[in-house]
Amino acid sequence: MVALLTDFGFLFGDPQTVTTTLVDTFDGRLRRAGLRLELRKSEQLELVLSGDDIVPARLTVERAPSVLADLPRGPFRSRIAELIDVRALAPRLRVRMNCSTGVWRDSTDKAVSIAELNEGARVLGRPDGERATTIEIHEVPGYAKQAVRVREVLAGVGLVEQDHDTLERCAVESGVDLAGFKGSATVPLDPQMAAIDGFRAVFANLAVAISANWQGAIDQIDPKFLHDLRIALRRTRTVLRAATSVVPTDVSTAAAEGFAWLAGATGPSRDLDVYLLEWEHYTGPLGPEAVSALAPVRDLLEQRCRDAHLELEQTLQSDRAVELITEWRAWLTEPLDRADLPRRAERPLGKVVAKRIDRAHSALVEAGRMIDPDTPAEQVHELRKDAKKLRYLIECFGSLLPDKPRKRYVKHLKALQENLGEHQDAEVHIALLRSLTPELETAGAGADTMVAIGQLTERLNQTRIASRAEFAERFADYDSHRTQQALDAALDAISS
Amino acid sequence: MPSPREGTGIVKVLATYSIKGGVGKTTTAVNLAAAAAASGSRVLLWDLDPQGAATFFVRVKPRVRGGVERLVGKSGSLEANIRATDDSAVHIVPADFSLRHLDLALDDTKHPTRRLAALLEPIADRYDVAILDCPPGITLTSESVFGAADALIVPTIPTTLSERTLEQLTDFLAERPPAPMVLPFTSMLDRRKRLQRDTFARLMTDIPGFLPTAIPNASVIEQMGIERSPVAAFAPKSPAASAFARLWGDIAARVWV
Numbered sequence: 001m002v003a004l005l006t007d008f009g010f011l012f013g014d015p016q017t018v019t020t021t022l023v024d025t026f027d028g029r030l031r032r033a034g035l036r037l038e039l040r041k042s043e044q045l046e047l048v049l050s051g052d053d054i055v056p057a058r059l060t061v062e063r064a065p066s067v068l069a070d071l072p073r074g075p076f077r078s079r080i081a082e083l084i085d086v087r088a089l090a091p092r093l094r095v096r097m098n099c100s101t102g103v104w105r106d107s108t109d110k111a112v113s114i115a116e117l118n119e120g121a122r123v124l125g126r127p128d129g130e131r132a133t134t135i136e137i138h139e140v141p142g143y144a145k146q147a148v149r150v151r152e153v154l155a156g157v158g159l160v161e162q163d164h165d166t167l168e169r170c171a172v173e174s175g176v177d178l179a180g181f182k183g184s185a186t187v188p189l190d191p192q193m194a195a196i197d198g199f200r201a202v203f204a205n206l207a208v209a210i211s212a213n214w215q216g217a218i219d220q221i222d223p224k225f226l227h228d229l230r231i232a233l234r235r236t237r238t239v240l241r242a243a244t245s246v247v248p249t250d251v252s253t254a255a256a257e258g259f260a261w262l263a264g265a266t267g268p269s270r271d272l273d274v275y276l277l278e279w280e281h282y283t284g285p286l287g288p289e290a291v292s293a294l295a296p297v298r299d300l301l302e303q304r305c306r307d308a309h310l311e312l313e314q315t316l317q318s319d320r321a322v323e324l325i326t327e328w329r330a331w332l333t334e335p336l337d338r339a340d341l342p343r344r345a346e347r348p349l350g351k352v353v354a355k356r357i358d359r360a361h362s363a364l365v366e367a368g369r370m371i372d373p374d375t376p377a378e379q380v381h382e383l384r385k386d387a388k389k390l391r392y393l394i395e396c397f398g399s400l401l402p403d404k405p406r407k408r409y410v411k412h413l414k415a416l417q418e419n420l421g422e423h424q425d426a427e428v429h430i431a432l433l434r435s436l437t438p439e440l441e442t443a444g445a446g447a448d449t450m451v452a453i454g455q456l457t458e459r460l461n462q463t464r465i466a467s468r469a470e471f472a473e474r475f476a477d478y479d480s481h482r483t484q485q486a487l488d489a490a491l492d493a494i495s496s
Numbered sequence: 497m498p499s500p501r502e503g504t505g506i507v508k509v510l511a512t513y514s515i516k517g518g519v520g521k522t523t524t525a526v527n528l529a530a531a532a533a534a535s536g537s538r539v540l541l542w543d544l545d546p547q548g549a550a551t552f553f554v555r556v557k558p559r560v561r562g563g564v565e566r567l568v569g570k571s572g573s574l575e576a577n578i579r580a581t582d583d584s585a586v587h588i589v590p591a592d593f594s595l596r597h598l599d600l601a602l603d604d605t606k607h608p609t610r611r612l613a614a615l616l617e618p619i620a621d622r623y624d625v626a627i628l629d630c631p632p633g634i635t636l637t638s639e640s641v642f643g644a645a646d647a648l649i650v651p652t653i654p655t656t657l658s659e660r661t662l663e664q665l666t667d668f669l670a671e672r673p674p675a676p677m678v679l680p681f682t683s684m685l686d687r688r689k690r691l692q693r694d695t696f697a698r699l700m701t702d703i704p705g706f707l708p709t710a711i712p713n714a715s716v717i718e719q720m721g722i723e724r725s726p727v728a729a730f731a732p733k734s735p736a737a738s739a740f741a742r743l744w745g746d747i748a749a750r751v752w753v
Contacts, residue, residue, distance in 0.1 A: 108555050
């Protein structure tokens with residue numbers, strides 16, 4: 001092959017052993033955006049960001065980046081920053097091969113086509129399979145004709161053009177899924193199916209999300225694992241509550257109790273994660289002096305966060321947690337004894353779900369109308385929880401509901417939730433700051449730190465007051481004829 | 497001061513520009529393109545000088561499809577003219593001799609001072625940086641460059657005449673807001689000459705925004721004509737290659753705040 005291309009005019013360099021690692025987030029965000037991030041190790045370590053019809057960008061690095069902050073500021077980092085956000089970058093496929101690059105140059109010594117001969121490519125960490133040799137012809141932009149000519153010559157000697165390049169082919173052959181975990185709140189459902197089958201399908205889908213994020217939350221790979229685990233647990237609890245008279249009482253009672261305990265255990269870690277993630281947003285406007293004075297607060301928050309994670313890790317690895325998940329999964333997979341099911345289990349899923357969503361909506365509206373400027377914060381927090389539960393129900397049974405009215409309804413519900421969330425986050429974070437103060441005083445924190453805590457508390461309090469003042473408007477927007485119309489249209493479609 | 501291009505695309509447009517000729521605009525453009533690519537940027541180099549020296553340095557054939565009238569005309573686009581260089585992250589829109597009529601061609605368009613910006617717009621999300629290598633002088637082409645650029649990178653030889661042309665440029669731009677950011681730096685510095693060293697030190701203190709990295713007057717930069725590559729490609733460890741990398745760092749710190 002090399003001889004043929006050499007005769008054609010290519011000049012090949014010495015072969016090099018190259019280890020290429022495809023890097024992406026756990027949920028494959030880069031791939032979904034049409035990007036590919038490779039870490040190439042030969043004489044040096046180089047990151048290459050490319051994609052279909054995308055000019056590749058290269059960056060020499062000293063070590064593999066695992067989070068965004070490991071990359072230097074600049075266009076390379078900016079391009080992937082919004083995509084990966086807080087997610088960690090992890091290897092998805094590692095391939096080692098001997099690589100020789102051949103360059104075909106024109107009369108002015110300009111490269112007009114590149115050939116890459118990859119020999120003995122093998123996926124590291126997988127059973128050693130067939131080590132094929134491939135040749136990749138890279139078209140040089142502006143010199144398309146030359147690449148066509150080279151491909152014609154190679155086809156002429158019997159080479160077959162492949163759909164995938166060497167790395168993609170290695171992934172396919174070794175069964176590595178480069179797409180990453182793609183969790184969805186809902187699954188395909190039919191309004192006419194038996195309610196018990198629909199609920200079990202939703203629970204099974206949530207159980208997949210719980211399992212997928214379990215180890216990542218223990219290992220603290222990134223904060224999104226705990227976030228997604230917590231959401232999956234909360235959704236499970238919400239659907240369990242809606243499963244009254246559908247799921248056998250002994251099953252739902254045990255599961256509800258177990259998942260309440262587990263979801264509760266994830267709370268402190270997640271609250272502290274959120275605080276630390278929002279830290280710059282909270283403290284930045286206070287100015288550099290205050291930020292510097294607040295360093296002991298951040299240190300203490302980080303310490304508390306580490307302690308909370310340690311506790312969570314122990315909970316997730318406990319016998320009780322493992323037993324809960326194992327028994328839950330067993331119930332979801334074992335055949336049902338259909339003779340002994342609660343009275344609504346065999347009713348059409350659409351009718352049951354429509355009724356539960358309608359009831360949750362009515363309860364939320366009723367509770368919301370009771371809120372006035374003097375309502376205690378606890379009651380506002382309860383409203384927030386009700387709104388969340390309703391949203392989870394709509395998301396988990398989302399595939400039943402027609403898209404248009406569902407999205408219209410969720411838009412208003414989401415706006416209300418954002419307002420309630422802002423209020424609650426400020427409440428929680430003020431309380432947390434107050435709880436830290438005695439410890440900071442004991443540790444000898446300076447007056448500047450105490451003044452900065454006062455400034456931060458005041459800023460959070462302003463956010464709390466502003467969101468509370470905005471509540472009436474947001475709620476009125478939600479509690480409107482058009483929102484009710486959107487919900488009716490969504491529920492009518494599944495309850496007839 | 498807002499950039500004339502604020503709010504458009506992803507690409508940052510930089511122009512190596514000087515009223516004075518022979519100050520190192522083209523070598524700066526080509527070497528900055530290489531330094532930007534080495535730090536993770538996707539770069540489009542646009543050779544606007546009919547001499548086509550930047551095109552020559554990256555070994556691309558000097559040819560503008562259909563000539564300059566077609567390129568800047570109503571249905572013109574950069575796309576058909578883009579060529580890859582030997583650095584996969586650097587592409588070029590080559591120049592040819594037809595660019596000597598660029599002023600006339602721009603004058604025939606509806607909005608001549610906005611035409612170059614309009615041509616860059618469709619490819620704005622494909623590159624992180626566009627570097628425009630400009631011919632010397634203040635012409636209609638320059639004004640169109642000012643309308644397209646986020647920043648002008650101004651090579652300044654440490655001599656009185658060069659300093660004077662920098663003043664002429666800043667005065668000219670001050671009368672025509674919104675103007676691009678002006679980032680002057682010392683080019684072709686001969687550290688053996690005391691007068692040059694003193695002038696460099698004075699420029700650094702007297703001119704706001706003057707970049708701290710000076711590019712030396714080095715024979716390795718002259719060798720670019722023989723090697724037809726940026727310095728970093730054939731002399732990566734030379735002081736000149738390091739200086740261009742540092743200069744890129746200075747510019748990036750100002751442009752990507």
